[in-house]
Structures are given as C-alpha cells and as structure tokens.
Amino acid sequence: MEQTVQLYLVPTPIGNLEDITLRAINTLQSVDFILAEDTRTSGKLLKHLAINKPLQSYHIFNEHGTVEKVIKRLQAGETAALITDAGTPGISDPGFLLVRACIKEDITISSLPGATAFVPALVNSGLPNDRFIFEGFLPHKKGRKTRIDALKDEERTMVFYESPHRLLKTLEQLGEVFGEDRQACVSRELSKLHEENVRGTLAELLQYYQSHVLKGEIVLTIAGKK
Known part of the structure; x- marks a missing residue:
C-alpha cells in the first residue's frame, strides 16, 4: 500500500533562481508549512515564486530543540517541506536529525532531486x-x-x-x-x-x-x- 508523504526535502537554487524545478515549486505550494534555514532568505525565494505558506525556522542552532515539535505536527497529519538557504537539505546543511527522527517514527519522507553545489x-x-x-x-x-x-x-x-x-x-x-x-x-x-x-x-x-x-x-x- 502506497504511503502518503509527510515530509519533503526540497533543494533550492544555489544561485540562479531558474534552477528551481517544477516539482519543487508544486511541492512547496502543496504542503501545510515550510521549514527554512533562514526565513528571511527563504521568504525572498517564496515571494519570487508567489508561494505563501507558513514558514518555521529550522537551522543548525535550533535543530535539536525543533525536531520533536515538527514530528508531533507531522504525526497529527500535517505535511511539511524542508528547505535550506541554497542546495539540498542534509548536504552540509540541516536535515539529518529530522530525517532520522522521521524514519524512527515511521513518517514517510521524499527527497526531491535538484540543485547542489x-x-x-x-x-x-x-x-x-x-x-x-x-x-x-x-x-x-x-x-x-x-x-x-x-x-x-x-x-x-x-x-x-x-x-x-x-x-x-x-x-x-x-x-x-x-x-x-x-x-x-x-x-x-x-x-x-x-x-x-x-x-x-x-x-x-x-x-x-x-x-x-x-x-x-x-x-x-x-x-x-x-
């Protein structure tokens, strides 16, 4: 039986905004909320893409304290996308702890292909x-x-x-x-x-x-x- 994805790892452009994929845009438009490394940086990208979704700060300094709260929201049925300032989440950027926690709690994840430096x-x-x-x-x-x-x-x-x-x-x-x-x-x-x-x-x-x-x-x- 196919499981519904609850957390998406969405790569964002490393420079040129045209490098965002159509699937990434559609995913960001569809989720309930977006986890962003820097809400100001991500806010500019989302404004450029005309996407208006709730943003939650998720970076290396609050990652440990934030994971549990995010897991509870996902378990309650919400869907989320994790993005970083640039590139693929988890590659020299936050993401690993959340992915590991989701796997432990049997929360379905999908990592989209895309930009990485x-x-x-x-x-x-x-x-x-x-x-x-x-x-x-x-x-x-x-x-x-x-x-x-x-x-x-x-x-x-x-x-x-x-x-x-x-x-x-x-x-x-x-x-x-x-x-x-x-x-x-x-x-x-x-x-x-x-x-x-x-x-x-x-x-x-x-x-x-x-x-x-x-x-x-x-x-x-x-x-x-x-």
Whole structure:
C-alpha cells in the first residue's frame, strides 16, 4: 500500500533562481508549512515564486530543540517541506536529525532531486569523477590537521566546501600535506553571473587568490594521490 508523504526535502537554487524545478515549486505550494534555514532568505525565494505558506525556522542552532515539535505536527497529519538557504537539505546543511527522527517514527519522507553545489564543481574541475569523495567543510580548528593528514594517501578526487576567508589557509595547509604540485580547482559563484572555475596546482591557486578578491561560497576539488 502506497504511503502518503509527510515530509519533503526540497533543494533550492544555489544561485540562479531558474534552477528551481517544477516539482519543487508544486511541492512547496502543496504542503501545510515550510521549514527554512533562514526565513528571511527563504521568504525572498517564496515571494519570487508567489508561494505563501507558513514558514518555521529550522537551522543548525535550533535543530535539536525543533525536531520533536515538527514530528508531533507531522504525526497529527500535517505535511511539511524542508528547505535550506541554497542546495539540498542534509548536504552540509540541516536535515539529518529530522530525517532520522522521521524514519524512527515511521513518517514517510521524499527527497526531491535538484540543485547542489559539489556536482557541477566536480564536473567543471576536469579532474577524474568516476570515483570521488565528498568531505564537506573541514573542521575550523580542532581536528582540522588530523582530517587533512588522514586524506594524504586518498587516491580518489576529493571535494570540499570552503568559505572565502579560510580558502588561503586551506590551500596552504593542503599544499603542505599533499604537495604544492597537486592539481586542484576552485569553483565559486556557481550558476551565477560571475561564476568562476580556476584550475591549477595548489601552489598556483594560492598565488592566484593572494591577489584576487574572494567572494561567495566556494567548492574546492582536489586530485587524488597518483
């Protein structure tokens, strides 16, 4: 017997608003309420799509305290969509705890396909993509060096998310462990007007971004060890 979906995980555009799918729009129009990482950011998207639904804040800082309340609403028969500021819920964004709780309570989930930053960055990089690993964000402080050291002998292409103010430090640290001649690609402003994919060795990328302005979220793709 087919179960009625109660929670939808809906990807939102990572930049270009035209990347929203028709199914995503229809889903957002059909649910009872929408869980949003930042209600202000999501409010702008929903206004652009002419969708008027109740918004509830759901982000990394309130995720633990919010899950139980959301579960009770779903168990009472309501339907919800979870969206983040950009990309697919659960991929370096809130979502995992709610999905796990829904599975435990036998609440039906549907994860819609759609925008995510690491796939176009990986394909754009020109590095082997038949086998790769996604590492998300490196730890900011504690455990950062340990994580990098553990990847020293990784043979698959590696994909990281990084922020503009930490990129130089990351390129320098990775060059020290992997070797400055390791091929890599920095992708930023993906799907936007000023999209940029800069390819070269870790040393070349470090030199380039020491003299170029860094803005926007970044995906760093690095070749595996030969």
